[in-house]
Amino acid sequence: MKNPSDMTDLDLIIIGGGPAGLTAGLYAARADMKVLLLDSKGTGGEILNTDLIEDYPGFESVTGADLAQKMADHAIKFGLKIETHKPVKGVRSEGDRKIVTLEDGTELSAYAVIVTVGGEPTKLGIVGEEEYHGRGVSYCAVCDGAFFKGADLAVIGGGDSAFQEGLFLTRFAKKLYVVHRRNEFRAQAILQDRLLGMEKVEPITPAEVKEIGGNGDVKWIDIDRDGKTERVKVEGVFVFIGFKPVGRYLFKEHIEHDKNGYLITDQYMRTSIPGVYAAGDTRAQLAKQITTAVGDATTAVLHAERYIEELKDLERAFPSEPRDVVAQTASKAELQVYAPGDIVLKEGEAADRFYMIIKGEAEATQRGPDGSQVVINRFGPGDYFGEVGLLNDAPRLATVRAKTSLEVMALDRDTFARLMKSSQATEDEVRRVAAGRTRAASPS
């Protein structure tokens, strides 16, 4: 990996060091990007709060801490630079860059940012919860369970987290109540069978926790069941009632999110802000799993790599274009991949896109008088084509084929028009190139 000795000017900043962030970091380092991963704590993220992981393929059973360490070691081995205990205060766009401001005031700049910050546990919002946080109220069994050897405990919630953490707590608890607001649990069946099959475990449903109380440390919870309030004696209350994503709070500018605050992305993990990607638990998606986090992060970083190349190519080709327009253009670009011999655009067809080559080579041919294809131009990385038809609103003058494996960014008519409109120098240059190509394509 390029050593990011100048940390203020990077290709990519990854915010968050859980499985998604570490995966993005591994891929970015292997792709030789100038990349930095920041985490407000140590690396590992949510999985550090998980005792045993049994649904990550290849690891029948691994502790969260072990898997986190393996992921971090793996990424570091390939050159990822990680800065822990560096909380990020905010991210803003400036031209074609993202400026990441740390809590200590340091500003870092990168072409792209991947947000993998996950979230924080949802609170019950009841009397006693805040007061007793750290004195009997916890949101992490793995972190705090061992303090409660031989105690009566309660887990609140009916999802995978409540059950998995509950299983961990059975190592220490004399008695474990599972308090849930409905009779049905949403946790996986295997977890339900394991936990509820234990003698020391007692479900209390449907029940709502109304208050947590004690005398300096937690001694009881009040629950409402069947219209009556009951006091249940416990020394520890472990709350697992869901999760609040925090990614959107990094941005002052609008970033699209759903009604629960999860960042909305497209299939490439692009958010609504050009150059900002999201992966893992902070992203709106079906499953909050390690497997999906690492998959999404892979997609995000591979696309970010293209986005950065597109940005640099566009800036080289159109140096007078305002940088924020370049960033918007690159973020609107559609990535297209062709095999050698594939046709990108065909002579005589209507023009609807402008293309710039990211990787590979292409060749333009025109039908000669005898019907054979005559090569009239060759294109390599950074070259563009397809402008003639769009500028003249005319059919394609030539056919363009991939000579090698080819990756291009394609701009639709509107994005191309905006690019032309935002800089007279760009438009003049593209028109000059188009005029030369038109003359070469139609010798009189």
Ligand code: NAP
């Ligand atoms: P979850 O699946 O959203 O479950 C939250 C639980 O808390 C639900 O049972 C919910 O009740 C209850 N709840 C929500 N708000 C409440 C409130 N105000 N008062 C009382 N109860 C409330 O959250 P999670 O268990 O943290 O899991 C989050 C995601 O991570 C899920 O996608 C899960 O599959 C995944 N995960 C997976 C594993 C694994 O082993 N693969 C482990 C942990 C987490 P209702 O059921 O009535 O809505």
